[in-house]
Amino acid sequence: MSSEPLLQLDGLCKRFGGLTVLDDLNFTVQPGEIVGLVGPNGSGKTTAINLISGLLRADCGHILFDGKPVERLPMFRRVHLGINRSFQVPKPFREMTVRENIEIAAHYGGADAVDINQVLADIDLREQAGNAAGELTVNQQKLLDLGRALATAPRLLLIDEIGAGLNPAELNGIAELLKKLAARGIALIVVEHLLDFLNRITSRVIVLGFGRMLFEGPLQAAADDPDVVAAFIGG
Numbered sequence: 534m535s536s537e538p539l540l541q542l543d544g545l546c547k548r549f550g551g552l553t554v555l556d557d558l559n560f561t562v563q564p565g566e567i568v569g570l571v572g573p574n575g576s577g578k579t580t581a582i583n584l585i586s587g588l589l590r591a592d593c594g595h596i597l598f599d600g601k602p603v604e605r606l607p608m609f610r611r612v613h614l615g616i617n618r619s620f621q622v623p624k625p626f627r628e629m630t631v632r633e634n635i636e637i638a639a640h641y642g643g644a645d646a647v648d649i650n651q652v653l654a655d656i657d658l659r660e661q662a663g664n665a666a667g668e669l670t671v672n673q674q675k676l677l678d679l680g681r682a683l684a685t686a687p688r689l690l691l692i693d694e695i696g697a698g699l700n701p702a703e704l705n706g707i708a709e710l711l712k713k714l715a716a717r718g719i720a721l722i723v724v725e726h727l728l729d730f731l732n733r734i735t736s737r738v739i740v741l742g743f744g745r746m747l748f749e750g751p752l753q754a755a756a757d758d759p760d761v762v763a764a765f766i767g768g
């Protein structure tokens with residue numbers, strides 16, 4: 534593994550009005566690494582993803598990608614650099630086909646040379662390529678959302694609660710896909726409440742509580758950390 538982090542967060546914070554929802558977030562991610570981001574509801578996980586992807590602007594701190602600050606860049610510029618994400622609730626263009634959805638994403642990402650058939654194969658939607666996206670199952674819509682991100686040739690992929698509502702076989706398929714992407718060198722930050730799922734794909738997690746980092750390390754050890762236990766069961 535390279536010693537140069539692909540992503541480095543340095544004192545990142547976010548406030549909504551008077552409410553500080555993220556405070557002093559500091560961690561790094563290496564190429565090809567999967568890092569889990571966990572914490573109780575409202576602890577700031579999605580906000581962290583929104584700051585890194587550029588959907589929201591940080592109030593303080595720095596986001597270094599490849600050693601360069603990106604915290605002031607708009608989302609599309611970050612996509613062009615190689616940062617992209619999936620959403621908790623996918624919102625494909627429902628009337629368009631699966632293939633068209635991926636083609637549009639590739640174009641938006643400035644990655645017109647991306648092999649759309651390869652993306653379709655990665656997300657296992659080759660047979661549905663000509664179907665309207667609105668006809669897909671929940672699992673397939675989540676895969677398409679991943680495919681749209683993959684179509685922009687990301688080097689850092691931010692995955693926001695992909696496991697919710699999926700059955701064990703579907704979760705298994707997603708876990709294998711994420712591991713395959715990491716093996717290709719893509720770095721992943723995976724926000725997830727399903728700890729068994731996370732345990733299958735990563736050994737390093739960051740635990741947030743009330744917007745602050747409570748723990749960083751192996752998932753198993755997090756369960757023995759008193760701050761983590763207090764955050765999850767309310768002290």
Ligand SMILES: Nc1ncnc2c1ncn2[C@@H]1O[C@H](COP(=O)(O)OP(=O)(O)OP(=O)(O)O)[C@@H](O)[C@H]1O
Pocket residue numbers: 549554572573574575576577578579580581
């Ligand atoms: N646009 C917003 N305006 C005001 N408050 C917000 C906004 N977005 C999020 N919040 C608040 O910020 C806090 C963190 O929310 P966030 O969605 O990041 O938490 P989370 O850890 O992802 O939660 P969950 O696991 O429920 O998805 C919450 O208190 C939430 O109500």
